Amino acid sequence: MIITRVLSAILLIVYLISDTSVNLSYAQKEPGQAAKEQYPKGYFMFPIQPGRQASLSGGFGDLRTNHFHAGLDIRTGAVEGYNVYAAADGYVSRIRVMRGGYGNVLYITHPNGYTTVYGHLKNYNPAIEEYLRRREYSQKVWEIELIPGPNELKVKKGEIVAISGNTGASGGPHLHFEIRDALENAINPMKFGFPEIQDSQAPIIERVILKTLNAYSRVNGEFGRVSIAPKRTGSGEYVLPNIVKAQGIIGLELNTYDRSQTSPFRMGITQLEVEVDGKSTYKLNLEKMPFDVSKDINVHIDYDISQTNGVRIQKCYVADGNRISIYETDKNKGKIFVSDNQLHSVYVKVKDTYGNTSVLTFSIQGEAPKLQESETGIPLAEESNYTGNISTSITENTLAVRAKNTKAPFAILQNKGVPTKVPLSYVGNKEAVYLYDLNRGIADFAQVDNSSSLIGIKKEILPQLGQVYTEPHLRIDFNNALYDTLYLTTSASGTRLTINTEKIPLKDLMTVLWTPSGISMSPKTGVYDINNGRSFLGGVWVGSAIQFKTRRLGNFQLITDNEAPSIRPARLDSNYLSFVISDNLSGIKSFNCFVNSEWVLMDYEYKNGRIWSIKLNEDQTYSGDLKLEVVDNVGNLGTYQVNLEEYIKQQQLQKSKKKHAPVRRKPGSGSKSKKSRRR
Numbered sequence: 001m002i003i004t005r006v007l008s009a010i011l012l013i014v015y016l017i018s019d020t021s022v023n024l025s026y027a028q029k030e031p032g033q034a035a036k037e038q039y040p041k042g043y044f045m046f047p048i049q050p051g052r053q054a055s056l057s058g059g060f061g062d063l064r065t066n067h068f069h070a071g072l073d074i075r076t077g078a079v080e081g082y083n084v085y086a087a088a089d090g091y092v093s094r095i096r097v098m099r100g101g102y103g104n105v106l107y108i109t110h111p112n113g114y115t116t117v118y119g120h121l122k123n124y125n126p127a128i129e130e131y132l133r134r135r136e137y138s139q140k141v142w143e144i145e146l147i148p149g150p151n152e153l154k155v156k157k158g159e160i161v162a163i164s165g166n167t168g169a170s171g172g173p174h175l176h177f178e179i180r181d182a183l184e185n186a187i188n189p190m191k192f193g194f195p196e197i198q199d200s201q202a203p204i205i206e207r208v209i210l211k212t213l214n215a216y217s218r219v220n221g222e223f224g225r226v227s228i229a230p231k232r233t234g235s236g237e238y239v240l241p242n243i244v245k246a247q248g249i250i251g252l253e254l255n256t257y258d259r260s261q262t263s264p265f266r267m268g269i270t271q272l273e274v275e276v277d278g279k280s281t282y283k284l285n286l287e288k289m290p291f292d293v294s295k296d297i298n299v300h301i302d303y304d305i306s307q308t309n310g311v312r313i314q315k316c317y318v319a320d321g322n323r324i325s326i327y328e329t330d331k332n333k334g335k336i337f338v339s340d341n342q343l344h345s346v347y348v349k350v351k352d353t354y355g356n357t358s359v360l361t362f363s364i365q366g367e368a369p370k371l372q373e374s375e376t377g378i379p380l381a382e383e384s385n386y387t388g389n390i391s392t393s394i395t396e397n398t399l400a401v402r403a404k405n406t407k408a409p410f411a412i413l414q415n416k417g418v419p420t421k422v423p424l425s426y427v428g429n430k431e432a433v434y435l436y437d438l439n440r441g442i443a444d445f446a447q448v449d450n451s452s453s454l455i456g457i458k459k460e461i462l463p464q465l466g467q468v469y470t471e472p473h474l475r476i477d478f479n480n481a482l483y484d485t486l487y488l489t490t491s492a493s494g495t496r497l498t499i500n501t502e503k504i505p506l507k508d509l510m511t512v513l514w515t516p517s518g519i520s521m522s523p524k525t526g527v528y529d530i531n532n533g534r535s536f537l538g539g540v541w542v543g544s545a546i547q548f549k550t551r552r553l554g555n556f557q558l559i560t561d562n563e564a565p566s567i568r569p570a571r572l573d574s575n576y577l578s579f580v581i582s583d584n585l586s587g588i589k590s591f592n593c594f595v596n597s598e599w600v601l602m603d604y605e606y607k608n609g610r611i612w613s614i615k616l617n618e619d620q621t622y623s624g625d626l627k628l629e630v631v632d633n634v635g636n637l638g639t640y641q642v643n644l645e646e647y648i649k650q651q652q653l654q655k656s657k658k659k660h661a662p663v664r665r666k667p668g669s670g671s672k673s674k675k676s677r678r679r
């Protein structure tokens with residue numbers, strides 16, 4: 001509570017600072033690199049509080065869940081209700097009302113071919129509002145998408161088109177503003193020049209990761225990731241404290257972000273360049289983002305780390321399956337090849353949209369892997385009788401078998417009874433590591449001396465279209481879901497099903513047909529993704545099997561939802577009807593409100609469960625029998641019925657009772673409760 005208050009006090013101060021009116025010069029600072037395309041500067045006006053210094057909570061290209069942020073998030077001082085202006089002349093080309101996503105969103109298409117997008121709106125101007133409500137009433141739906149023609153809703157530059165809000169998947173009141181070209185690419189709005197936004201702070205480089213990209217590579221003598229905090233040596237200058245030793249194919253990854261003086265939020269960088277020994281290996285330029293491949297962010301970042309601890313770290317190389325065209329690389333796609341014993345210099349330049357630059361420099365010392373006894377100094381046992389635990393893990397195409405306190409010269413892998421000898425790769429941290437390139441064949445079982453471990457790879461699934469896997473109680477149709485080869489593992493027990501791990505990204509939906517054993521099926525039983533939290537995936541029963549689609553691998557569970565959604569009236573009178581609705585498991589699918597059997601449009605804010613009436617005509621009043629029906633995602637129906645006049649009478653009676661009732665207080669508790677209230 002105290003923390004919340006302190007935080008809101010800070011936010012208020014930040015808001016007050018950012019809200020002071022500033023005279024802005026419209027002189028345009030040219031970003032560091034010349035843009036390939038020319039965008040009309042000054043054509044669009046700033047859509048909210050134009051002419052004042054603005055503060056952002058999100059910028060173009062920010063690394064978000066399953067997408068690159070396609071626009072600017074303009075802060076509105078933690079409140080709703082600011083006028084939103086048309087950025088230029090044009091016509092309303094799309095109106096959409098949705099529960100999640102952009103919430104209430106408006107698209108304006110301009111004569112120069114660009115479209116501006118305004119998201120998370122509270123509502124629209126009266127003309128648009130009426131256009132929208134008429135159609136919602138005639139179709140009896142709340143969530144809707146409308147595509148008005150060029151002559152239906154024309155707007156002038158600077159005309160108020162909407163009021164800012166917090167609808168959809170918004171974490172607080174703000175305006176999401178986007179500029180798209182005619183081909184549905186999101187363009188960095190800053191390319192069009194908005195002097196309302198200023199930033200003179202260089203990006204931060206917080207962490208550097210060097211990662212082995214196959215079984216034959218090492219960083220500091222080991223397989224895996226080495227994570228290093230760089231040292232800041234000056235304004236926008238970073239170095240690594242030590243020389244990195246490496247061999248083979250190495251991936252460089254960075255945790256880097258931008259800051260500005262007008263916002264406490266972290267934003268994305270928009271340009272990145274890597275040079276090894278003076279030669280450019282990788283360039284990123286986030287100026288334009290096609291919507292259909294924005295989800296490939298999951299292979300642009302280190303997805304495994306993001307799923308493990310929520311931090312989004314970008315790769316400085318292009319991973320297999322990545323379809324985004326924001327890169328310029330050498331023939332190795334930015335992967336660093338070290339095949340000698342020389343010292344190599346690495347130079348990284350990171351830029352924000354405004355041309356502020358940070359530079360990181362470090363050295364890589366080539367180091368041949370030490371495999372022989374004479375090199376490692378570790379005597380290899382001719383024979384050993386290891387009986388400790390062994391563990392196995394798969395990182396992309398490499399299988400690692402690890403055994404503590406042994407120097408056994410090899411591990412044995414089995415694939416359907418066929419053995420393969422894998423020599424010891426190295427000993428690190430008292431652990432023997434045996435690395436195996438799965439491109440050579442899969443394995444289901446690993447053994448070191450007398451100890452063994454199940455690997456359980458059932459099949460190698462190639463990332464080509466239409467791959468299907470079947471076993472007696474399971475069929476997986478991978479469709480177009482894989483970015484890379486998947487070494488499939490599956491396990492099912494009771495209501496639980498596991499397919500690999502949620503730490504491997506998918507680019508599309510895969511279809512699963514699963515026959516759980518010992519489960520009595522019910523149409524109210526559905527599949528839930530239980531990787532983090534619980535989200536309803538659905539599922540259709542086909543006999544004793546359930547078919548479902550998922551965009552994620554990992555853990556799934558069957559859960560039966562027999563409970564109807566709950567409905568609580570909040571305010572009901574002749575002018576306004578509002579309720580709080582919720583559902584315990586599968587979630588709310590739809591709601592319908594009727595007064596005397598006439599359908600009433602209800603607006604919905606899923607973040608607090610509130611629904612409320614929207615009149616078609618202002619002079620309309622509500623009276624008579626009210627009925628609200630709420631259905632969850634498996635078809636449980638919750639109903640609330642009341643006669644409005646009786647309800648209003650009842651409410652007035654209760655109010656007057658409360659007014660006249662003596663104030664009851666527990667003996668001796670009066671002063672205490674006052675104190676706690678003050679706290």
Ligand SMILES: [Zn+2]
Pocket residue numbers: 058069071072073175176177
């Ligand atoms: Zn946004």
